[in-house]
Amino acid sequence: MAAHQGCSCGMKRHLLWLRADLRSIDNSALHEACLDPSALVAAVWFITPEQWRRHDKAGVQLDLELRTLQKLSATLASLNIPLLIRTVPDFAAIPQHLLALCQAEAVDAVFWNRQYEWNERVRDKAASALLEQHGIARHAFHDQCLVKPGDVLTGDGCFYSVFTPFKKNWLQQIHRHGVEVLPAPAARPVAWTHADAVPDSVSGFVSHVAPERAAALWPAGEEAALARLEDFVEHHIRRYRDLRDIPSLTDATSRLSPYLAIGAISPRQCWQAALNEIQAYGPSADIDQWISELGWREFYKHILVGFPRVNKHLPFRMDTVNLRWNDDEAAFQRWCEGKTGFPIVDAAMRQLRETGWMHNRMRMVTAMFLTKDLFVDWRWGERFFMQHLVDGDLAANNGGWQWSASTGNDAAPYFRIFNPRLQSEKFDPEGVFIRRFVPELAGLDRKRIHEPHGKQRDFLLDYPLPMVDHRAACEFTVAQFKKLGELPVGRADNKADSFNV
Numbered sequence: 001m002a003a004h005q006g007c008s009c010g011m012k013r014h015l016l017w018l019r020a021d022l023r024s025i026d027n028s029a030l031h032e033a034c035l036d037p038s039a040l041v042a043a044v045w046f047i048t049p050e051q052w053r054r055h056d057k058a059g060v061q062l063d064l065e066l067r068t069l070q071k072l073s074a075t076l077a078s079l080n081i082p083l084l085i086r087t088v089p090d091f092a093a094i095p096q097h098l099l100a101l102c103q104a105e106a107v108d109a110v111f112w113n114r115q116y117e118w119n120e121r122v123r124d125k126a127a128s129a130l131l132e133q134h135g136i137a138r139h140a141f142h143d144q145c146l147v148k149p150g151d152v153l154t155g156d157g158c159f160y161s162v163f164t165p166f167k168k169n170w171l172q173q174i175h176r177h178g179v180e181v182l183p184a185p186a187a188r189p190v191a192w193t194h195a196d197a198v199p200d201s202v203s204g205f206v207s208h209v210a211p212e213r214a215a216a217l218w219p220a221g222e223e224a225a226l227a228r229l230e231d232f233v234e235h236h237i238r239r240y241r242d243l244r245d246i247p248s249l250t251d252a253t254s255r256l257s258p259y260l261a262i263g264a265i266s267p268r269q270c271w272q273a274a275l276n277e278i279q280a281y282g283p284s285a286d287i288d289q290w291i292s293e294l295g296w297r298e299f300y301k302h303i304l305v306g307f308p309r310v311n312k313h314l315p316f317r318m319d320t321v322n323l324r325w326n327d328d329e330a331a332f333q334r335w336c337e338g339k340t341g342f343p344i345v346d347a348a349m350r351q352l353r354e355t356g357w358m359h360n361r362m363r364m365v366t367a368m369f370l371t372k373d374l375f376v377d378w379r380w381g382e383r384f385f386m387q388h389l390v391d392g393d394l395a396a397n398n399g400g401w402q403w404s405a406s407t408g409n410d411a412a413p414y415f416r417i418f419n420p421r422l423q424s425e426k427f428d429p430e431g432v433f434i435r436r437f438v439p440e441l442a443g444l445d446r447k448r449i450h451e452p453h454g455k456q457r458d459f460l461l462d463y464p465l466p467m468v469d470h471r472a473a474c475e476f477t478v479a480q481f482k483k484l485g486e487l488p489v490g491r492a493d494n495k496a497d498s499f500n501v
């Protein structure tokens with residue numbers, strides 16, 4: 001532990017380094033930074049444009065973060081915790097900048113909540129080492145998961161690669177240790193410095209969703225996130241299992257993913273709300289299912305830590321590096337634009353482009369279409385999603401893409417390929433979702449809308465013919481996967497790496 005430098009007034013100065021935890025309630029690092037009632041506390045948030053470009057950060061997500069920070073800054077100011085904003089090119093520049101800030105302001109200790117992505121962990125290790133060299137205390141907390149990565153292990157001490165046993169162990173640990181939601185901290189006696197203005201935008205990051213639409217769809221701040229959670233638990237959670245796969249129903253799922261991704265709400269708050277509902281009105285399979293989805297979120301975060309190669313554009317299943325994906329830029333472009341000629345795929349891709357979000361089943365349908373019908377590399381799709389999702393999150397996005405591409409852990413078997421028409425008929429039987437996002441098909445009846453016939457497309461509608469023959473495409477893809485069996489298998493370690501989590 002470092003020696004405290006102290007300031008002239010004798011009060012300790014604590015710095016909260018905010019990252020993907022943009023909230024005042026149930027924020028472990030903020031809570032700990034404020035435990036000493038006399039400590040003066042400030043917060044800092046780094047703008048890192050070059051790093052974000054490398055990470056394919058979506059403008060629509062940054063827009064939500066900036067609007068959330070503006071609200072958080074006001075909340076923190078009311079507690080005498082000024083929020084500082086600093087711009088550096090990338091993560092590599094942060095340690096020096098953080099040190100300079102601590103030295104200039106006589107900071108005694110820096111507090112942060114851990115992130116589990118590889119580059120973020122490298123950054124934190126470097127920052128921690130530099131601060132330590134200069135005698136500044138560091139306090140890092142596990143705050144992103146209900147159970148931290150490294151605590152849910154198989155009997156052999158390995159990370160799980162299959163979800164069901166992971167979930168069983170994960171739930172046991174939650175029940176054993178309990179979940180505590182931390183209150184917002186008490187106000188500080190005074191603010192030691194002035195807050196910076198939070199910018200409305202960052203050069204080079206334009207949201208592809210119109211500002212008014214983004215603000216209406218994704219209202220900013222922890223209050224908005226909590227209101228959404230409360231509304232979902234009160235009115236919708238008990239029909240979750242029946243309705244969660246219907247993309248036309250906007251309230252059937254919580255739409256909390258953007259808020260969980262930037263940390264405007266915590267998984268503990270979600271868990272607690274679900275538990276309160278069970279305690280008040282009894283258990284329900286729907287609530288269990290929703291909790292299970294929170295489990296998938298954590299499963300993929302644990303995978304990032306246990307299998308670091310998935311952070312580095314490598315597949316989980318190493319034998320699949322031998323797949324020779326189809327580098328068809330033109331086909332990829334049609335998929336991106338929602339012009340494949342498959343109505344359900346096109347509606348979903350246009351939902352992403354218009355709203356910055358896509359329904360979970362539609363993510364599976366579109367990802368499987370790209371990787372199995374077009375046999376285009378899952379990493380192309382993963383990247384496009386990150387560039388457009390308001391909830392972009394490396395762990396969940398990578399996990400979802402590798403599930404769909406059959407390159408991941410506990411993934412869809414390569415021979416079980418979604419048929420877009422059948423998915424459409426099953427989950428959008430009346431064509432409500434398709435009509436909403438593909439207006440050129442709005443006049444078709446409930447039977448034809450899933451697969452307009454050729455003449456309708458050519459003469460009546462400005463809508464393309466299907467870009468592939470689904471059955472032939474599936475045969476080709478299955479054959480590619482079958483060939484893998486004849487090639488040498490790549491490395492597939494199942495041990496935690498040497499990082500101390």
Ligand SMILES: Cc1cc2nc3c(=O)[nH]c(=O)nc-3n(C[C@H](O)[C@H](O)[C@H](O)COP(=O)(O)OP(=O)(O)OC[C@H]3O[C@@H](n4cnc5c(N)ncnc54)[C@H](O)[C@@H]3O)c2cc1C
Nearest residue numbers: 253254255256257293297360363391392393396397400401
């Ligand atoms: C190809 C693909 C890409 C994806 N990319 C992302 C992404 O970048 N960011 C992201 O948050 N989710 C991603 N998901 C997971 C899932 O689609 C979204 O989390 C979900 O649609 C969010 O809607 P919701 O908040 O209404 O979820 P709800 O159904 O209300 O679920 C509650 C929460 O559980 C978590 N969750 C639900 N399903 C999953 C899942 N399959 N995997 C991991 N976590 C889950 C989310 O945090 C979600 O907010 C992806 C899935 C696929 C198939």
